[in-house]
Amino acid sequence: PMSHQSNLVSSGPMSAPTGTGSQLAPVTVHNVYIFDKNGTCLYFCEWPSQQQQQQQQQQQQQKEASEHEDRTRLMYGLIYSIRTLAAKLCPVGEIKDATYLAYVTSQYKFHLLDVPTGLKIVLNTDKSAGSMRHQLETIYSKIYVPYVVLNPECNLGDPVSSRLFADSLTEYLLTLQAK
Amino acid sequence: LDMPVYNIMIINNAGALVYTYTDQSRLLTSANELEKTYSYPLEPVIEVQDSRCCVVFGEADGVRIGHCVLAVNGTNVQAGRPTLLENGQEVMSVLANPASYPVSIKFGKLKLTANERINLAGMFHSIYAITAKLSPVAGSSGLQLLETDAYRLHCLQTVTGVKILVITDPKQANVNQVLKRIYEIYADYALKNPFFTMQGMNINFTLFEEAVQSMLRHLDKFGNLTNLAP
Numbered sequence: 001p002m003s004h005q006s007n008l009v010s011s012g013p014m015s016a017p018t019g020t021g022s023q024l025a026p027v028t029v030h031n032v033y034i035f036d037k038n039g040t041c042l043y044f045c046e047w048p049s050q051q052q053q054q055q056q057q058q059q060q061q062q063k064e065a066s067e068h069e070d071r072t073r074l075m076y077g078l079i080y081s082i083r084t085l086a087a088k089l090c091p092v093g094e095i096k097d098a099t100y101l102a103y104v105t106s107q108y109k110f111h112l113l114d115v116p117t118g119l120k121i122v123l124n125t126d127k128s129a130g131s132m133r134h135q136l137e138t139i140y141s142k143i144y145v146p147y148v149v150l151n152p153e154c155n156l157g158d159p160v161s162s163r164l165f166a167d168s169l170t171e172y173l174l175t176l177q178a179k
Numbered sequence: 180l181d182m183p184v185y186n187i188m189i190i191n192n193a194g195a196l197v198y199t200y201t202d203q204s205r206l207l208t209s210a211n212e213l214e215k216t217y218s219y220p221l222e223p224v225i226e227v228q229d230s231r232c233c234v235v236f237g238e239a240d241g242v243r244i245g246h247c248v249l250a251v252n253g254t255n256v257q258a259g260r261p262t263l264l265e266n267g268q269e270v271m272s273v274l275a276n277p278a279s280y281p282v283s284i285k286f287g288k289l290k291l292t293a294n295e296r297i298n299l300a301g302m303f304h305s306i307y308a309i310t311a312k313l314s315p316v317a318g319s320s321g322l323q324l325l326e327t328d329a330y331r332l333h334c335l336q337t338v339t340g341v342k343i344l345v346i347t348d349p350k351q352a353n354v355n356q357v358l359k360r361i362y363e364i365y366a367d368y369a370l371k372n373p374f375f376t377m378q379g380m381n382i383n384f385t386l387f388e389e390a391v392q393s394m395l396r397h398l399d400k401f402g403n404l405t406n407l408a409p
Contacts (some may be wrong), residue, residue, distance in 0.1 A: 017254075030315035046315065071313070078309045082325075085302055087188070087245065088291060089346060090329050102326045107319035120326055124315045 027175045028126040034144070036157055037118025041072040045170070057147045079112060079120055100133040100172060115140055116119055135176060143168050182356055184357065184395060185330060185346045188296070189365060191301075191377065192340030196297045200381040200391060212249060212287035213241055219280040220336065225271070230306030231261035232270045242286050250285035261289055307334070333358060341365070356404040357394070364390045 031046035086101055099114045104127060111123045113136035121136050121144070147165035148154045154162055189198040217223075224236035225248060232248040250258060251273055252266045262270055274278050292297070307321035325332040335343045335358040336370070345362050347354055368387035369375050375382070397407050 049238065049316070074309060075207050075313060078306065078313060081302055081306055085299055085306065086325065086332075088299055089332065090288075090327070100328070102327075103322040104312065104324040105314065105319045105322050107314055107316040110310070110322075146362075 016128065024106075026178065027127070027129045027132070027176045029177060030124040030126070032124075032139075032169065033072065033080065033120075033122040034160070035072075035076055035120040035122070037120075038157070039073075039076045039080075040157065041076070041159065042119075043165075043169075044068070044072065047173075049062065075122065079122065080171065082112075083114065100131070100136065103153070111136060113140065119144075139169065139172065143172060182350070183348060184398065185348070186344070187346075187361060187391065188300060188344040189361070189382065190300045190342040190344065191285075194301045196381065196406055198369075199296055200388075212285060213283040214250075214283055215240060215242060216283040219277045221274055221282075225274060227262055227271060232256075232401070234286065246286040247289045249287045252279070252283055257396035259292070259390055273328075281401065303344065304342070307336070307343055335362065336363060353403040357398065360394050360404055360407065361391070365396070 014019060018155050028049075030049075032044065033041060034043040036042055064129070082101065082103070083099075101112045101114070107127065109125050109127050109129050111125065111129075111132040113121045113133065119140070121139060123132055123136060125132065125141075145163065147162055147168060148160055149156065151165075153160060154160060160166075185202050187198070189194060191197050197323070210363075222237050222239060223234045223242055225232050226235050227233075228235070233321040234242055234244055234246045236244070238244055245354050247261065248270055250255070251264060251270060254266050254268075256270060257263045257265055264270060274282065274284075288366070311319055311321040321336060323334050323336075325334075328349075329344050331349050331351070333342055333345045333347065333354045334357075343358050343359070346355075346358055355400070364387060365382075368384055368390055369382050372384055372387075375384075394404065394407065397404060
């Protein structure tokens with residue numbers, strides 16, 4: 001794990017980077033998924049907007065658990081298929097290590113960072129977000145690695161239950177939404 | 180203004196690929212090929228994946244995971260069956276035999292076969308539906324733009340469910356014009372053609388091809404389609 005940190009771009013403190021101009025604009029993050037290389041969902045957190053919170057309160061919340069299970073399986077299936085598609089369609093064949101991939105729909109933007117160990121970090125943001133590669137790499141190297149990988153209590157392959165990890169991830173994502 | 184359109188695909192509402200165009204001149208496959216000589220035992224681990232021989236472990240000297248075997252000791256692999264060499268031998272048996280060493284292997288990226296393109300189109304059709312379903316916000320369309328480091332894939336879904344895909348360089352602008360123009364060409368030269376049926380038939384009409392070529396030439400020359408003659 002330590003050697004991966006040197007491969008990825010290292011940033012300073014955990015605030016939004018002062019890279020290209022577009023990164024300083026506030027980004028609304030809808031949710032985050034982290035999957036390991038076998039497809040197990042290690043972490044999921046969402047920040048629904050005001051409208052969605054009202055809708056969810058009105059709807060039944062009994063089926064949340066199985067629906068969440070279905071959703072994560074569908075999400076992993078999507079990740080796997082979209083990576084295969086992206087690799088096969090590539091016209092000039094450059095195959096890289098930590099690959100970043102994004103797609104945009106009419107309502108949201110999906111970002112995926114594929115780390116050399118097979119871990120996949122997914123971020124769903126609003127449509128106008130620029131490239132979140134740097135932010136995803138920061139999440140991996142500055143939050144996931146210190147709080148999960150280097151944590152002797154956390155077994156790799158099990159869902160992350162560390163509150164420290166959850167809190168620092170939320171804190172980092174809030175800095176992206178601020179400004 | 181060398182920002183090419185690499186690929187155009189049209190997928191009908193059932194998910195079948197009905198048209199594909201590949202820019203043959205810009206496929207930089209030869210630029211990514213490399214030839215290396217090895218002695219027994221072979222350093223990179225090569226296995227058969229998707230009926231072609233790929234490197235799965237042991238990256239070194241520019242040979243990466245995902246690179247496919249294009250030739251062994253100067254003999255190319257067969258076009259339709261990349262696990263066999265042109266002289267009939269199996270790639271994996273030649274590599275497993277210590278007597279073939281020292282062996283020189285050419286690595287690179289294999290071109291997509293027609294069947295693979297059809298499969299990818301079907302895969303895209305499903306991915307489009309899933310991306311719409313997995314939206315964190317209600318009422319989303321499917322994916323309209325896929326961004327990677329090497330290329331961008333743009334998709335226009337028409338009101339009838341036909342998807343028009345264009346794969347371009349990441350810096351290419353005005354792709355919405357291109358998508359719209361291809362839709363116009365499809366409506367004029369395919370849909371209005373009395374010999375065209377909707378049952379997944381490939382679009383194979385001269386006027387259609389000519390219109391697409393003319394559009395691409397105009398794009399090459401001017402970088403946009405604003406003054407395209409109808």
